[in-house]
Amino acid sequence: MSTHGLIVEFGKHKGELYTRIPVSYLRWMVQCGHQESEIARAELERRGTTLPTVEISGHAIDTASLRVRKIWHETRAENEGLNSWLIRMCNEALEESEPDADNRVHYNGMRLVFESGEWPVLKTVMRKDKK
Numbered sequence: 001m002s003t004h005g006l007i008v009e010f011g012k013h014k015g016e017l018y019t020r021i022p023v024s025y026l027r028w029m030v031q032c033g034h035q036e037s038e039i040a041r042a043e044l045e046r047r048g049t050t051l052p053t054v055e056i057s058g059h060a061i062d063t064a065s066l067r068v069r070k071i072w073h074e075t076r077a078e079n080e081g082l083n084s085w086l087i088r089m090c091n092e093a094l095e096e097s098e099p100d101a102d103n104r105v106h107y108n109g110m111r112l113v114f115e116s117g118e119w120p121v122l123k124t125v126m127r128k129d130k131k
Contacts (some may be wrong), residue, residue, distance in 0.1 A: 001038065001039065001042040002042075003018045003019060003039060003042050003043040003046055004019065005017070006018045006019075006039060008021060008036075010036075012025070013016045013025060014049060018039060018043045019043065021043075023044065023047070025040075025051055026040040026041075026043055026044050026049075027040075027044070027051065027052075028118075030051065030118050031117045031119065032117065033118065037118075039091070042045070043090060047060065051086075051118070052119050052120060053091055053119060054087055054090040054091060054094070054120050054121070054122060055119060055120070055121045055122070056083055056086045056087060056090070056121075056122045057121060057122060057123055057124075059123060059124055060086065060122040060123060060124050060125050061082060061083060061086065063124045063125050063126065064081060064082060064086055064125045065130070067125065067126050067127055068109075068110050068125055068126070068127060071108060071109050071127075072085055073100070073106060077090075086122060089107065089108060089110070089112070090112060090114075090120065090122050091106070092107065092108075093105045093107035093112055094120060099114050099116070099120075103115065103116060103123075106128055109128050109129075110125055110126065110127060110128055111125070111126050111127070111128050112125050113125070113126075
């Protein structure tokens with residue numbers, strides 16, 4: 001599908017060319033299953049932008065830095081920052097098991113809580129032994 005000349009007909013970017021709207025907005029359209037998500041997906045592909053396998057929310061980074069810092073230090077690769085480590089942990093956890101009915105996965109001493117969509121979004125993380 002060619003996005004050349006296609007104009008956004010709704011919302012914040014109404015009247016703008018799809019070729020000019022931000023990647024974050026295109027990803028949002030795909031993630032929420034917007035009625036024009038196929039156009040957004042085509043524009044992302046045209047730009048060579050890949051869709052994430054998992055997305056990490058700012059809240060998840062904050063809670064990980066407070067609640068699972070010891071696990072991060074014990075299991076991170078050399079020079080692996082918190083965000084990169086969380087992405088790796090999420091991908092490994094989701095390869096091993098599906099989220100339960102509450103969108104939670106238990107992995108490596110942690111409880112990872114996801115929001116579902118086109119790709120999973122890590123919303124928060126906590127130690128497995130916490131309620």
